Amino acid sequence: MTRFDHDYYQRFYGQQGVHAPEQIAHLATAVHELSAWWGVEIRSLLDVGAGVGMWRDWYRIHHPAVHTLSVDISEHACATWGHQLRDITTWRPVRTYDLVVCHSVLQYVDDDALESAAANLAAATAFVLYMELPTASDLLHVVDSERTDMEVFARSGATYRALFGRWFQQVGAGLWVKNGTVPMFELEVLAP
Numbered sequence: 001m002t003r004f005d006h007d008y009y010q011r012f013y014g015q016q017g018v019h020a021p022e023q024i025a026h027l028a029t030a031v032h033e034l035s036a037w038w039g040v041e042i043r044s045l046l047d048v049g050a051g052v053g054m055w056r057d058w059y060r061i062h063h064p065a066v067h068t069l070s071v072d073i074s075e076h077a078c079a080t081w082g083h084q085l086r087d088i089t090t091w092r093p094v095r096t097y098d099l100v101v102c103h104s105v106l107q108y109v110d111d112d113a114l115e116s117a118a119a120n121l122a123a124a125t126a127f128v129l130y131m132e133l134p135t136a137s138d139l140l141h142v143v144d145s146e147r148t149d150m151e152v153f154a155r156s157g158a159t160y161r162a163l164f165g166r167w168f169q170q171v172g173a174g175l176w177v178k179n180g181t182v183p184m185f186e187l188e189v190l191a192p
Ligand SMILES: C[S@@+](CC[C@H](N)C(=O)[O-])C[C@H]1O[C@@H](n2cnc3c(N)ncnc32)[C@H](O)[C@@H]1O
Pocket: 004, 048, 049, 050, 051, 052, 053, 054, 071, 072, 073, 074, 077, 086, 087, 088, 089, 102, 103, 104, 105, 108, 109
């Protein structure tokens, strides 16, 4: 796939990029600590569509004992930032990971492959999934179109909620907890 090449990462992860390691540090700290609050000790991380590898790098620096695996469909990203070359629409890991991160990836997956990507993410997740992506509404009303790739699949939030709701409870702020793993209080999760 040539779309995710040197120019793509320069455009969206350069000076005016969508997010930077300092911002990911806040987010990763919050996700790690909230998981601990729920009684989930993160001992393994799978970063799907890792790009420049900010999540993987944060874990390696701040929690070096955590086993990390980062994967991406881009040959350029894999060669430059050290990921395994994988397409989440067709690849399912042989083991599960305590935390799976899929940050700004699924908007690139077409409608036909979305269900298999979601099923593979669910199969990969032992406890917690962090997932972020722009929905159709976000693309219209929220994102900065100068700094965001707008050439993506625009789907409703309801589409993602219905799909991921098969395997997860949506907690909010991008967090989803695998069904049957962490008992959540009623008001900790979003109503299905
Ligand atoms: C917007 S970047 C996000 C990078 C990183 N997750 C972040 O948030 O900084 C999207 C990434 O998803 C990867 N990607 C797109 N489709 C993919 C797929 N089917 N399987 C794995 N990676 C994919 C691209 O190669 C690219 O690196």
